[in-house]
Amino acid sequence: MKKNLNTIAYCRIKNHTISVNGKLLYTKDSQLTFPEFAKQVYKEKNIAYPKFFKMDNLSKLGFLASEFIFEAAKLDSDIIKNTGIVLSNRASSLDTDRKHQETINDKNNYYPSPAVFVYTLANIMIGEISIRHQIKGENVFFVAEQFNEILLEQYASSLIQNKKSDLVLCGWVDIDKDKYDAFMYLVAEEGPQKYSKEIIKKIYTED
Amino acid sequence: MDALKKELKESIIEQLNLEDFSVDDIADDDALFGDGLGLDSIDALELIVMLDKDYGIKLTDPNEGKAVFVSVEVLAKYITDNRTK
Amino acid sequence: MSKNRVAITGMGIISSIGNSVEENLHALLNNKKGIATIVNIETQHKNEIKVGEVSQTNKELAKSLDLDEKHNYSRTALLGCVAAKQAIKDANIKDIEAFKTGLISATSVGGMDLTEKHFQNYNEESRKLINSHHAVDSTEKIAALLGITDFTSTISTACSSAANAIMLGARLIKSGQLDRVIVGGTDGLAKFTINGFKTLMILSDTHCTPFDANRKGLNLGEAAAYLVLESDVVVKQEKKTVLGYLAGYGNANDAFHQTASSENGEGAYFSITKALKIAKLNPEHINYINAHGTATPNNDLSEGRALKRIYGNSVPDFSSTKAFTGHTLAAAGAIEAVYSVLALQNNVMFPNLNFKTAIPELNITPVTKLTKKPLAYVLSNSFGFGGNCSTLIFSKK
Numbered sequence: 001m002k003k004n005l006n007t008i009a010y011c012r013i014k015n016h017t018i019s020v021n022g023k024l025l026y027t028k029d030s031q032l033t034f035p036e037f038a039k040q041v042y043k044e045k046n047i048a049y050p051k052f053f054k055m056d057n058l059s060k061l062g063f064l065a066s067e068f069i070f071e072a073a074k075l076d077s078d079i080i081k082n083t084g085i086v087l088s089n090r091a092s093s094l095d096t097d098r099k100h101q102e103t104i105n106d107k108n109n110y111y112p113s114p115a116v117f118v119y120t121l122a123n124i125m126i127g128e129i130s131i132r133h134q135i136k137g138e139n140v141f142f143v144a145e146q147f148n149e150i151l152l153e154q155y156a157s158s159l160i161q162n163k164k165s166d167l168v169l170c171g172w173v174d175i176d177k178d179k180y181d182a183f184m185y186l187v188a189e190e191g192p193q194k195y196s197k198e199i200i201k202k203i204y205t206e207d
Numbered sequence: 208m209d210a211l212k213k214e215l216k217e218s219i220i221e222q223l224n225l226e227d228f229s230v231d232d233i234a235d236d237d238a239l240f241g242d243g244l245g246l247d248s249i250d251a252l253e254l255i256v257m258l259d260k261d262y263g264i265k266l267t268d269p270n271e272g273k274a275v276f277v278s279v280e281v282l283a284k285y286i287t288d289n290r291t292k
Numbered sequence: 293m294s295k296n297r298v299a300i301t302g303m304g305i306i307s308s309i310g311n312s313v314e315e316n317l318h319a320l321l322n323n324k325k326g327i328a329t330i331v332n333i334e335t336q337h338k339n340e341i342k343v344g345e346v347s348q349t350n351k352e353l354a355k356s357l358d359l360d361e362k363h364n365y366s367r368t369a370l371l372g373c374v375a376a377k378q379a380i381k382d383a384n385i386k387d388i389e390a391f392k393t394g395l396i397s398a399t400s401v402g403g404m405d406l407t408e409k410h411f412q413n414y415n416e417e418s419r420k421l422i423n424s425h426h427a428v429d430s431t432e433k434i435a436a437l438l439g440i441t442d443f444t445s446t447i448s449t450a451c452s453s454a455a456n457a458i459m460l461g462a463r464l465i466k467s468g469q470l471d472r473v474i475v476g477g478t479d480g481l482a483k484f485t486i487n488g489f490k491t492l493m494i495l496s497d498t499h500c501t502p503f504d505a506n507r508k509g510l511n512l513g514e515a516a517a518y519l520v521l522e523s524d525v526v527v528k529q530e531k532k533t534v535l536g537y538l539a540g541y542g543n544a545n546d547a548f549h550q551t552a553s554s555e556n557g558e559g560a561y562f563s564i565t566k567a568l569k570i571a572k573l574n575p576e577h578i579n580y581i582n583a584h585g586t587a588t589p590n591n592d593l594s595e596g597r598a599l600k601r602i603y604g605n606s607v608p609d610f611s612s613t614k615a616f617t618g619h620t621l622a623a624a625g626a627i628e629a630v631y632s633v634l635a636l637q638n639n640v641m642f643p644n645l646n647f648k649t650a651i652p653e654l655n656i657t658p659v660t661k662l663t664k665k666p667l668a669y670v671l672s673n674s675f676g677f678g679g680n681c682s683t684l685i686f687s688k689k
Binding site: 085092094097100101103104105107110112113114117118119120121122123124125126127128130131133134135136137138139140141142143144145151154155158164 | 336400402404407408425426427428445446447448449450456460463464467469483484487488489490491492493542543544545546547548549550551558559562566676677678679680
């Protein structure tokens with residue numbers, strides 16, 4: 001029997017704004033670069049996690065979205081430790097791949113940075129979120145042309161139905177130069193809002 | 208030596224993105240790893256790149272770094288003794 | 293939960309030790325490793341590293357696929373197409389549309405080789421090639437070659453990518469969403485990867501020595517492998533020969549560090565435990581483990597600790613085949629899935645080459661010689677950067 005699932009919280013970060021559960025929380029100056037925007041939000045929210053500044057842009061974006069989600073969800077760390085994480089995007093780690101590529105192209109200034117290279121994989125973002133919240137559940141990252149709510153729904157409901165995870169953090173976290181878009185949502189059996197792939201698609205499209 | 212130490216502190220803050228630190232926050236004998244500045248293995252690799260890029264010192268084994276990256280004091284002495292640029 | 297079993301009915305592979313399943317098996321049975329000095333890529337690190345390179349050039353690979361000379365296939369796509377085509381042939385699939393069929397392909401480097409060739413001198417010609425950079429491109433090209441339209445997906449979770457593709461494929465079959473799915477991964481060598489791993493200082497300057505006390509790091513490799521997974525219904529209806537079954541799978545996050553594994557092998561411990569649970573097996577049922585065993589100081593210690601947490605002092609026979617192929621990154625899980633099935637089929641455990649001295653903290657010794665033994669269950673580990681840890685269990689029946 002297929003269970004009905006619900007959404008505990010969702011967060012959208014794009015165009016210098018952050019909204020949680022449909023409510024706009026931050027609107028920042030549109031002249032800011034993404035790192036500047038992210039830094040302002042980090043400071044205002046008083047997130048004491050210095051490792052944030054070592055992350056690449058993709059990880060910062062995913063990290064921030066997950067911060068807002070878990071804050072809104074108000075769950076014990078004991079409950080979230082087995083959360084499944086199913087994220088996706090289009091550009092993979094292109095934003096950082098480019099930085100790494102630049103350091104190895106110039107023979108006269110050849111100093112590839114290990115701190116850049118470690119972020120040339122999109123799923124490092126999942127690692128950062130997992131480290132922050134000590135989440136040890138199943139995790140996977142898909143690269144797709146566009147937000148695919150069907151694939152995410154299949155994966156999330158399979159994890160919940162088969163009792164692998166009680167909670168699944170799903171979404172789309174994409175960044176390429178100055179264009180960024182994060183849409184993250186936390187799915188479970190119990191939650192304040194109904195979940196279905198259609199509802200999620202509607203929120204994603206309209207939000 | 209003092210100028211080198213200041214320069215090192217500045218590069219460490221900049222290279223390792225230690226956003227919440229300023230030069231005055233780092234004492235010469237503060238532990239760089241462990242409880243001190245809280246640096247990790249990737250930071251150690253980044254410092255190896257810095258030694259090569261700024262001072263022409265090539266370390267080939269990450270374990271060599273352990274003895275060198277104890278503190279700014281130790282690092283500055285090592286650089287003074289071994290720099291090629 | 294559905295009782296659907298997941299049968300493996302076809303396999304295809306291209307790696308530094310062979311261009312087909314038969315060639316790979318022959319090399320494994322005869323201690324023929326594929327690690328050597330790099331030939332196809334011009335890099336300043338040429339003399340400091342050894343790699344597991346597929347001998348064929350892009351031109352030769354394209355020719356074997358009958359591609360037009362002006363094709364825009366990256367090396368990753370070429371290798372993937374070759375291996376996937378073999379798998380379909382091996383499974384004796386004549387009509388791909390006869391059943392609901394999917395393709396789940398894993399890659400981490402994508403079309404980076406084409407991108408880096410054109411990074412500095414961008415022109416009209418480059419534009420066509422740059423489209424091939426995207427990770428999805430190799431998946432689309434394989435799907436087009438095989439005529440798969442029902443379901444395609446691209447997974448990128450570093451070095452556990454292909455294991456995760458296999459796991460997702462199994463789930464889709466078990467839940468009845470697909471009847472048949474081609475799963476695996478492909479990664480071509482690129483300067484991007486070589487330079488990156490070099491900065492992490494985890495590349496060995498000589499042949500890698502998994503699980504050895506004096507291990508110096510890994511050898512990078514390139515490869516592609518795909519498996520055809522089919523449901524009970526298809527197997528029965530088509531009277532398929534079954535090569536083996538995927539009995540269990542598990543995935544967990546190590547939640548420790550971007551690239552390093554935790555000291556006590558937390559993620560690995562969880563992924564192995566989950567896979568055993570899905571397969572409904574006790575740890576002692578496993579006859580042989582094809583370890584991740586990259587030969588980096590960190591991985592082998594962490595993986596060994598995870599094994600000891602589960603098995604105490606009676607760790608089953610295990611070996612890493614990475615001294616044969618090098619670490620083939622996103623493809624590794626599929627390469628080693630093929631080797632696990634070959635082990636089951638031939639009741640043989642492949643040697644962990646170059647091993648001399650046990651790691652003192654672990655005191656465990658891998659299988660160092662080709663060893664015959666009846667095998668019923670083989671477990672295979674694949675762990676990726678980002679803490680992504682996966683375990684697959686294969687069974688004969």
